[in-house]
Amino acid sequence: MGVQEGSCPFGLWHVHVVWSGDRVLQVRFGRSPALARAPAPFVRYLAGDPAALVGLRSAAVEGDTVYARIYRAVQAVPYGETATYGEVAARVGTSARVVGNAMRANPTPLVVPCHRVVAKGGIGGFSPSVDLKRALLAMEAGRGIS
Structure with a gap:
């Protein structure tokens, strides 16, 4: 195909x-x-x-690079839940900054649900819009989109 x-x-x-x-x-x-x-x-x-x-x-989870391991860990975050950059980093054995860089470079958002990765003290970033991240999290929480 x-x-x-x-x-x-x-x-x-x-x-x-x-x-x-x-x-x-x-x-x-x-x-x-x-x-x-x-x-x-x-x-x-x-x-x-x-x-x-x-x-x-997702093509992004293939292989054994640190980003591929991060993307697989993010795929394990259940629908409607979140994990912090630090929690994902601890699961993979890297730093929160590397996780943030991987989320920024994620070629397949939604399949690798980077919107579920949040900052320890807030929502964190999301490209192209943090409001889109909020809407995705609200949809998954059953609150509809805003």
């Missing part, structure tokens, strides 16, 4: 996905839609289905 690209809406944002079969290559957020539709698991996830993305694979 070839590489495909599509998007689906989430509040004021559109989630753009590049995938091939069940392997997700890239996820990014934009203000305008793509021409094609994102895969059904993303549509279901953004509608609040906690298990929708379970069968998808």
